[in-house]
């Protein structure tokens with residue numbers, strides 16, 4: 538991580554001064570992303586998409602949703618049979634521009650209108666600035682039943698359905714840990730004032746007791762070696778302290794159904810490795826990635842990969858039943874990516890430009906240096922029902938036929 542010594546905007550200077558001139562990195566990340574007036578998402582400044590700050594799979598066009606809908610239809614079909622009188626919900630947590638929900642509504646309207654009449658679409662968005670953009674995006678699709686609410690509101694009346702967390706969990710604020718004199722410390726963001734100029738610098742504090750306990754309990758449970766053998770002073774990493782409450786809230790919000798998490802993740806052996814001395818934190822702005830995460834707070838996205846074992850561990854403790862996980866390329870192939878690519882060749886000549894655009898988008902979805910690195914994880918809310926032939930894995934986890 539760059540030893541940032543970067544100008545501090547006035548709003549943040551005032552915030553830091555009120556907090557003793559230093560806060561944990563997790564607090565800084567929360568403010569920089571979610572402050573309702575100055576935060577990158579809070580104020581709705583970040584744009585998702587090719588012309589924005591970074592791309593996500595649904596922002597490249599409807600092909601991603603057109604493949605995902607096969608899996609959603611399977612899950613919703615089973616739920617419809619299990620709950621014949623219940624409305625079913627597609628819950629998108631962290632909907633960004635609202636692209637995924639908008640595309641799903643259009644696709645359900647075109648291909649599964651019988652199911653659509655039983656569906657509602659629930660958008661869970663904590664940032665008012667993003668909510669405004671989602672409402673605008675969905676305006677023309679008024680025939681479908683959409684609502685916005687929080688996970689806590691859903692928990693007071695849990696729904697049956699499918700919950701999607703697509704590139705959400707990598708935006709949850711993380712703690713930064715650094716090895717210093719052989720012990721893990723908590724990285725802080727501090728205000729430095731010199732010659733009348735205020736800047737942000739990294740600092741370190743001892744780990745507070747609750748965090749220390751959380752790390753040691755979870756490291757033992759999930760077999761994480763933290764710090765890993767061979768790590769030198771200065772080795773730093775991230776700790777997802779807020780995964781646990783998120784998994785609990787999500788679990789309470791669903792009465793029956795599935796959770797699909799799609800996000801960047803690494804196995805613990807690669808996440809907490811001496812060969813990864815600087816963690817996974819990255820900032821994004823105008824399609825450029827940077828390791829300088831303290832720069833321009835409120836104007837850039839900040840993300841951290843998930844640790845696979847830690848995420849699965851927290852989900853299990855919250856009551857989720859992990860079904861399986863795979864890379865995005867495998868998931869999309871199982872859902873019909875190859876057939877979709879082939880079908881592009883059948884498009885008439887006057888649609889060549891469209892075919893080329895969609896071909897490029899489909900290939901980007903599975904490019905291992907970019908979106909193909911994403912992992913798909915599915916979880917059952919309740920113990921899965923076995924059929925006479927036994928338990929069938931979800932379609933995205935099966936070998937392509």
Ligand SMILES: C[S@@+](CC[C@H](N)C(=O)[O-])C[C@H]1O[C@@H](n2cnc3c(N)ncnc32)[C@H](O)[C@@H]1O
Pocket residue numbers: 578579585593594595596630631632633634636637661662663664667703704705708709
């Ligand atoms: C990286 S964007 C993902 C957008 C979208 N899912 C996509 O893939 O295009 C993260 C989104 O999650 C929202 N968000 C961040 N933290 C959240 C939370 N705790 N609950 C709900 N939404 C959150 C952000 O405001 C933003 O809309």
